[in-house]
Amino acid sequence: MSFTVPESMQAQYLEAYKEPYRLRSIPIPKLEEPHDILIRVDAASYCHTDYVLAEGQMPGLPKSFPHIGCHEFAGTVVAHFQTPSKEARAFAIGVRVGVPGRSFHACGSCFECKNERVDDPVAMDEGGYSVNCINAENKGLSKDGGFAQYAVVDARQLSPIPDGLTAVETAPLMCAGVTIYGALKRCRLKQGDRVGILGAGGGLGHLGLQYAVKMGYKVLGIEAADEPLKLSQDVASRLDPQPYIVDARNKKAADVVQEIGRQDNKKDIGEMGLDAVIVLPESQAAFDYGMALLKSHGTCVVVSFPENGFHINSRDVVFRDIRIIGSLVGSNKVLREMLEFSAEYGIRALSTSFPLAKLNELVDEYHKGRGGKLVVDMAIEA
Ligand SMILES: [Zn+2]
Numbered sequence: 001m002s003f004t005v006p007e008s009m010q011a012q013y014l015e016a017y018k019e020p021y022r023l024r025s026i027p028i029p030k031l032e033e034p035h036d037i038l039i040r041v042d043a044a045s046y047c048h049t050d051y052v053l054a055e056g057q058m059p060g061l062p063k064s065f066p067h068i069g070c071h072e073f074a075g076t077v078v079a080h081f082q083t084p085s086k087e088a089r090a091f092a093i094g095v096r097v098g099v100p101g102r103s104f105h106a107c108g109s110c111f112e113c114k115n116e117r118v119d120d121p122v123a124m125d126e127g128g129y130s131v132n133c134i135n136a137e138n139k140g141l142s143k144d145g146g147f148a149q150y151a152v153v154d155a156r157q158l159s160p161i162p163d164g165l166t167a168v169e170t171a172p173l174m175c176a177g178v179t180i181y182g183a184l185k186r187c188r189l190k191q192g193d194r195v196g197i198l199g200a201g202g203g204l205g206h207l208g209l210q211y212a213v214k215m216g217y218k219v220l221g222i223e224a225a226d227e228p229l230k231l232s233q234d235v236a237s238r239l240d241p242q243p244y245i246v247d248a249r250n251k252k253a254a255d256v257v258q259e260i261g262r263q264d265n266k267k268d269i270g271e272m273g274l275d276a277v278i279v280l281p282e283s284q285a286a287f288d289y290g291m292a293l294l295k296s297h298g299t300c301v302v303v304s305f306p307e308n309g310f311h312i313n314s315r316d317v318v319f320r321d322i323r324i325i326g327s328l329v330g331s332n333k334v335l336r337e338m339l340e341f342s343a344e345y346g347i348r349a350l351s352t353s354f355p356l357a358k359l360n361e362l363v364d365e366y367h368k369g370r371g372g373k374l375v376v377d378m379a380i381e382a
């Protein structure tokens, strides 16, 4: 199979902070090293971090303007470097791949790339590079990403797309999917354990409901806004067993704990409630609600990072022995596992597609806060 690569492509440029994207015709990017692969982008998904970046809230990023955003995309391999690495040769021309932002040009020599944290179920890769490499670039954040017809990617970032997943289905899983899948793994739960997802109707949350049910956990979804609440209820209604969705505006965490305690035949304070919660919203109220749902010795996984941080009640960590940890994406191994899992169990993001030329309309839609994922589908003509 071979592809004729044109000399120029359409790309959505961010030319300054707080500016709309601008569609430009620019040269096809060049391959620079053996791990590099040129892909034709087939779908590119919008993440909250794209918004944070465009607002200028990520110091030092992007490294320069103009910049092409998007760190969760999917495409088809169209060209290799003249002397491709073994990792790059593993992706033949025509193979469909999913691309996350992290570990583009991982150095292979920093402490993260050489790490041996083998007990970490999420961060570790065996190939001598790391998703946490301190010298790596980030597609769509420090370097150009997927809001363009073509992109240069690093073979060590990629996952093949399993049959049964389309590019539009794959793209939202490359950041949102792997992040929530990794956060669930970090909970270290057993089958039948209880997990709560704060922000269950958002981009990550509605995927989390699906993964958690298919992983065999008892799932509680928490929302506090009308549209995401409805979305989480819709997703829950199609799952078996159905997650229990709570509207935090009209039910106290303490009452939910009592209700669950009765179901589990537990009477003592501290043994009633959830084994783990995942905090996705940037709100203190969501964090507090999640902490209050936990049993003693439970785990709180923080995925969001509000500008002023979260306030932690020391009593929760001292007297109740709550473990608070963070989670950020996942290794390449976890990325591949997540895509296989998604294909096998039919995990899908609820998504709305836009053509590349209408990226600014996609952003307007994002701000309406209806939940689900918004994806550029390159197959749609403007
Ligand atoms: Zn993201």
Ligand SMILES: [Zn+2]
Pocket: 106, 107, 108, 109, 110, 111, 112, 113, 130, 132, 133, 134, 135, 136
């Ligand atoms: Zn490194």
